[in-house]
Amino acid sequence: MSFVGKCSWSLLLTLLLCFSTALSYGQTSNERLGQFEDQGDLGTILLPGSGHYDASSGSYTVSGSGANLWFGIDDFHFVWKKMSGDAAVTADIDFVGNKGNAHRKAVLMIRQSLDSHSIYADVARHGDGLTSLQYRDTVGADTHEIETYGNGPRRVRIEKRGDYAYVSIPDETGKMVPSGAAIRVGITGEFYIGLGVCSHDEKVTETAIFSNVKIEPLPPIVGQPVEQSTLESVIVASTDRRVRYTAPIHFEDPNWTPDGKALIFNREGTLQRLVLDNGVHPIDSTVPRSASSTLIPTNPETKINGDHGVSPDGSLIAFGNQDPDGQARIYVVPAIGGTPRCITSGGPAYFHGWSPDGKTISFTKQRGDNFDTYTVPVAGGPETLLASKSDVAEFSPDGQWIYFQSDRTGHMQIWRMHPDGSGPEQLLISDTSDWFPHISPDGKMIAFLSYKPGTQGHPANQDVEICVLPLVDRKLHTLAKLLGGRGTMNVPSWSPDSKMLVFTSYELLP
Numbered sequence: 001m002s003f004v005g006k007c008s009w010s011l012l013l014t015l016l017l018c019f020s021t022a023l024s025y026g027q028t029s030n031e032r033l034g035q036f037e038d039q040g041d042l043g044t045i046l047l048p049g050s051g052h053y054d055a056s057s058g059s060y061t062v063s064g065s066g067a068n069l070w071f072g073i074d075d076f077h078f079v080w081k082k083m084s085g086d087a088a089v090t091a092d093i094d095f096v097g098n099k100g101n102a103h104r105k106a107v108l109m110i111r112q113s114l115d116s117h118s119i120y121a122d123v124a125r126h127g128d129g130l131t132s133l134q135y136r137d138t139v140g141a142d143t144h145e146i147e148t149y150g151n152g153p154r155r156v157r158i159e160k161r162g163d164y165a166y167v168s169i170p171d172e173t174g175k176m177v178p179s180g181a182a183i184r185v186g187i188t189g190e191f192y193i194g195l196g197v198c199s200h201d202e203k204v205t206e207t208a209i210f211s212n213v214k215i216e217p218l219p220p221i222v223g224q225p226v227e228q229s230t231l232e233s234v235i236v237a238s239t240d241r242r243v244r245y246t247a248p249i250h251f252e253d254p255n256w257t258p259d260g261k262a263l264i265f266n267r268e269g270t271l272q273r274l275v276l277d278n279g280v281h282p283i284d285s286t287v288p289r290s291a292s293s294t295l296i297p298t299n300p301e302t303k304i305n306g307d308h309g310v311s312p313d314g315s316l317i318a319f320g321n322q323d324p325d326g327q328a329r330i331y332v333v334p335a336i337g338g339t340p341r342c343i344t345s346g347g348p349a350y351f352h353g354w355s356p357d358g359k360t361i362s363f364t365k366q367r368g369d370n371f372d373t374y375t376v377p378v379a380g381g382p383e384t385l386l387a388s389k390s391d392v393a394e395f396s397p398d399g400q401w402i403y404f405q406s407d408r409t410g411h412m413q414i415w416r417m418h419p420d421g422s423g424p425e426q427l428l429i430s431d432t433s434d435w436f437p438h439i440s441p442d443g444k445m446i447a448f449l450s451y452k453p454g455t456q457g458h459p460a461n462q463d464v465e466i467c468v469l470p471l472v473d474r475k476l477h478t479l480a481k482l483l484g485g486r487g488t489m490n491v492p493s494w495s496p497d498s499k500m501l502v503f504t505s506y507e508l509l510p
Contacts, residue, residue, distance in 0.1 A: 049077025080194030180246030252487030297337030
């Protein structure tokens with residue numbers, strides 16, 4: 001055989017060997033990924049990441065660098081598989097070493113695509129113990145988060161059900177229960193589900209071990225779902241949210257106390273007080289629990305509805321109660337509890353706001369099919385009609401305006417008028433159905449709840465948005481997308497410093 005022939009055979013054997021090796025490597029690589037199909041670095045990466053599966057322990061070791069998994073572009077290492085429909089991933093997460101960046105992240109992620117600016121939702125365990133639901137709800141948008149309570153639960157779970165992502169963490173018995181963190185984010189068709197690590201420092205590689213990993217498709221909910229209620233706060237400047245309290249029972253409509261130290265809310269006909277520390281509270285796995293909220297005594301009025309509010313000096317609470325004749329009336333009671341005093345005649349009457357001096361209450365009274373705005377002295381006296389076909393009337397901090405909602409243009413919109421009923425002005429013209437306007441304590445912003453166009457009334461368990469309208473430029477901002485509606489923020493909901501809103505969101509789970 002000639003030299004050329006020998007070279008040709010040698011080249012052919014080499015190519016066959018390389019091809020065989022490539023096939024073998026591919027099979028070995030897939031075996032090393034266990035339940036997952038592939039892996040890779042997303043975004044801009046200086047130090048390549050890796051993922052390895054240990055069949056003996058069933059654990060995954062994932063290493064990644066990257067400047068951040070945040071803002072509009074993600075830099076991290078991702079181990080993934082494709083799925084469709086509803087699905088969940090659960091795992092224990094442990095960082096290797098305890099000296100890394102406090103913001104390093106190990107995540108369980110559900111992601112629309114492998115583009116670095118894709119829509120996604122994840123549950124992220126940070127180096128400093130923070131655990132949050134992170135999400136990007138439109139391509140290229142900034143990432144936002146909902147902080148869970150509890151300090152760094154080791155086992156976490158994220159699940160996709162329809163357009164919502166939910167995070168679960170263990171209770172004190174180890175049972176996985178809803179954390180209260182949920183977000184509406186449109187991930188459709190095929191998506192990627194998996195494990196990720198970002199070092200939060202492009203020149204450093206961090207490693208996390210994911211053990212007891214379980215990926216599962218989720219069947220449809222059968223029978224009556226369980227309602228999970230959550231008190232949340234949202235920062236107006238960043239739109240980042242924090243779970244304050246959650247339980248598998250219905251509650252609604254939180255107020256912030258004037259000193260900023262507690263929330264007042266309605267639960268099953270009672271008023272409850274939740275004292276805030278740093279927003280970290282034990283989960284209610286059984287209700288009631290002694291370490292959750294405390295009852296504000298209001299006997300004999302124990303059929304309290306969602307309309308309530310704290311006086312400017314914090315000494316009184318006004319609330320609506322369903323009386324034995326079936327009519328709702330307004331009462332006041334000391335903030336610490338006591339015997340309520342009725343201040344409205346007849347009904348139905350629904351509380352909405354205190355005047356800045358604490359001497360007058362604004363409320364809505366129903367007459368036939370009309371809801372009209374009234375005021376009444378807190379000390380007692382005649383009721384004054386301000387405007388017909390107006391609802392949810394709330395005083396501005398300077399006392400110059402009353403903000404309300406009205407369907408006088410055909411569907412519910414946000415208005416304001418002077419306290420004597422003069423000078424009505426529509427603040428926003430929109431196709432949506434807008435309810436429950438609340439003026440910030442600094443008088444600069446209106447927060448309200450927005451329903452889809454065509455929504456009749458203010459039903460519960462709807463896809464809604466919490467919006468803010470700055471009065472200086474009237475440019476609308478969306479703060480939160482959630483399952484809610486009636487019970488979410490019927491009442492004054494601003495923190496005393498005008499930096500946050502508090503509201504109730506809901507989950508319907510198996």
